[in-house]
Amino acid sequence: MNWDFMNMHGYYGGGFMWLWFLVIILILAFILVPMFRNNNSTPNPPKESAMEILEKRFARGEISAEEYKNMKQTLESN
Known part of the structure; x- marks a missing residue:
């Protein structure tokens, strides 16, 4: 070759x-x-606090004003 x-x-x-x-x-x-x-x-999205979740639920009408006040009082006492 x-x-x-x-x-x-x-x-x-x-x-x-x-x-x-x-x-x-x-x-x-x-x-x-x-x-x-x-x-x-891509950063991790910030986690919502319990108070923010409660406020959003109240704003959407998922809970009543009385439930909101009770839950808010419970969260603030902890």
Whole structure:
């Protein structure tokens, strides 16, 4: 077999191999960077206090004014 060394490992083969390697790295970077960026930049929403929940329930009409006063008094005593 007569192999042309320059065509296999030189300018032709080697030149295109590093180009393909660079393209693969860039594709992976465009896929992976946004995935990690979204996970780290999304803060956890603040948790509502019991008083805030009670006020929202009263505002929606789920509980009466008397129930609201009783529950508010209970929460403030604790």
